[in-house]
Amino acid sequence: MQQQERGTNWVMVLLIWAAGLGAAAQYGKIAVIFDRLPALYPGVGAAMGWTVSLVGVLGIVFGVVAGLFVSAFGYRRTLVCALALGAVMSALQALHLPFGLFLLTRVVEGISHLGVVVAAPTLMAILASGPARGLALTIWSTFFGVAFAILSWAGLPLVDAYGVLALFGVHAAIMAVLAVILHVALRDVPVPARSRCPDLAALPALHLSIYRSPYKLAPAAGWLFYTCCFVAVLTVLPPFFDESIRPHVMGAMPLVSIAVSMTIGALLLRQMPGVTVVQMGFLIGVASILWLWAIPGHWLACMALAAGFGLVQGASFAAVPQLNDIAAAQSEANGAMAQAGNLGNAIGTPLFVAVIAFGGYGALMLTVALLLLCGAVVHQGLAFKRRRWAADSF
Known part of the structure; x- marks a missing residue:
């Protein structure tokens, strides 16, 4: 047990898990306030459903080979850039964009989401040694459920007090802070050598x-x-x-x-x-x-x-x-x-x-x-x- 604790950087593991919570919130921040979106974008009708699902469009096309692209770009760089991109998209959404532009930011958020969910578990597996690796990846598997619970219990009161746009702004701030922290913290983490970009x-x-x-x-x-x-x-x-x-x-x-x-x-x-x-x-x-x-x-x-x-x-x-x-x-x-x-x-x-x-x-x-x-x-x-x-x- 002592060897496991010395060999596993649990602080970094949890920081990367927090990045996963931010990525899950890219779905959850819309899902938990979905019934309030018609007040923000009246007259949209059934098209409102795309506000949740457009995040997954790029993952549909590139899901099978996303790991190859991330390996070519670099795991640390991918995670930090994906968090930064997610922060920018949430900040734009907090400006109450026209509905078409809002949907466009959701598509771009798909790049951010895919980058985090591919790079993060790989980095966690590197940071966790021996038997702790299974525990670390089990913790990772909870990121979607935990994010939804946090958004239900903390996000909804925030929306009640300050409005839907405030939730987008807080999400942007959290993603930006995580990007800065992990940019510094991941510098000394050993990662696999970059591979060649896959042949399309x-x-x-x-x-x-x-x-x-x-x-x-x-x-x-x-x-x-x-x-x-x-x-x-x-x-x-x-x-x-x-x-x-x-x-x-x-x-x-x-x-x-x-x-x-x-x-x-x-x-x-x-x-x-x-x-x-x-x-x-x-x-x-x-x-x-x-x-x-x-x-x-x-x-x-x-x-x-x-x-x-x-x-x-x-x-x-x-x-x-x-x-x-x-x-x-x-x-x-x-x-x-x-x-x-x-x-x-x-x-x-x-x-x-x-x-x-x-x-x-x-x-x-x-x-x-x-x-x-x-x-x-x-x-x-x-x-x-x-x-x-x-x-x-x-």
Whole structure:
């Protein structure tokens, strides 16, 4: 234990984790105040859904190879520049830009977000030695849920007191401070040598090889349905809750998801494959949505839904090395997960906003239930395909 503590710079690990919180807030700062945006931009209608999802557009295109680009640019430089770029975009948003320009800043924020989420865990793995590396990356995996909880419990009171634009301004200040601190603190951190910039002409072939493999594709396939629902549900559900419990439920859901992932999920993964745990999480989610359909706004149903999300969250990452033994294959599977995650985040909120406009709360519940069920079914289909591949290899 003493050796671990001497070999791991926990202060730096937590600073980089804080950068992850800032990146997660690029989604969360819009999600938690989504029901207040029409007052800021009246008459926009269903297009308001893109205010959340446009951050993921560049991740959809470059998710698989983002690690190669970051390696070529440099991990330290990427993290600092991504934080600085995020600070500038939030500062512009605090000026109450016209809606079109606001959406453009959200696209540019996607560069910032992708840079942080690719560079930060790599730097954390360098800073953590031996067994502490797993703990450091487990801490990293909580960044989305913790950021949403902080925004629900601290961001919403700030908005109540000073308005939506104040939240954007505070986010800009935090990102700028983190950029300055990490610019200084990361100077002496050893990093891998920069690689050559990837050949863009090779991207289609790389994507095709991943999508054809039921081993590399499986974690990403389930992750697509999870991310399509997670942020979007936290974004569109609040108006359907009583205002007296709304911030408490929305703040607790991400934390329940994290707690279940790190406790029950970890115990289940010792007994069964990650894919099985993911399917359990999806089916728990389906049952919870049907519960919410029958009893709208029930807080316990929301906690059950968060628990299902938590099982999917942790087990999806665990499934990558379980299904792919070779490091290169794991890297490709992780890249596919990044791409699928951004695609899911981009699709979810606009889809749910349109569904609510068309069919109301009942249509929303049906859509979420179908997406979660599809996540379990797709995993089952890919499991059948893996068994066929294994049988054909003999």
